Amino acid sequence: MLNRLDDMLSFHTQALRVRDQRQQVLASNIANADTPNYKARDLDFKSALQGALKGAPVAGGTTLATTTAGHLAGKPGLGADAGLLYRTPAQGSVDGNTVDMDAERAAFADNAIHYEFNLTRISQQIKGMLAVIQG
Template sequence: MSISLENALGILPQSVDLRAQRMEVLSSNIANADTPGYKARDLDFRSQLEAAAGGGGGQLAMSQTSAGHQDGSGGAGGAGGAEMKYRVPSQPALDGNTVDPQMERAAFAENSVKYQSSLEFLNRRVSGIRDAFRGDR
């Protein structure tokens, strides 16, 4: 009987990876809060996780007829290949900057808590698998 680690861990590794990518994007937004013309970006966690889980969000995959063609992901990779989107500002600055520092900090804090939760769930799943192999449970 073979055991699949991917089946045992489920979607948790992809969730942790996407949370880490989103944290990088949000910290980049915060760092560029005073940069003229900087456009705040974010990634849609839900759609990216669905795509990682194999759901794909109901979209059809594009086929490439040549290796030189774009992959059709629609984004500038930026965060490890996750599709990046521009954040719609509530009050854009006169210099063209769309970063709202308070909103970015709140999103960063929320994402940090969810990142820690995902890590804890993954840690407990790995501990459960380890205990099962040892026969502790």
């Protein structure tokens, strides 16, 4: 029974994790819009989600080393070069920065809307399960 409940929520949970990682990358691009030679990065959502559904760390993330038996295992996150792609600039700049603020803002807003959708779906699924349990 619990496996069925977990499977039901698994897709949207994994999608939220990947969306969160992508939001962080896009925010980093926006924050570095004026940094000379900064190269805009992005993450391929489709392939990252497929990897996450197969059990791979989100965005090829790093794992933490545990040196003592009392250490807790950490959750994978973005490493320095964790499966991120460079974004191809629409127009070059003199300082070598490839961040296009219009494209970044649009991608950030699109990702935020999809993130909100996944939250709403999880909420609806939980409310549906509670309605069934309560009769």
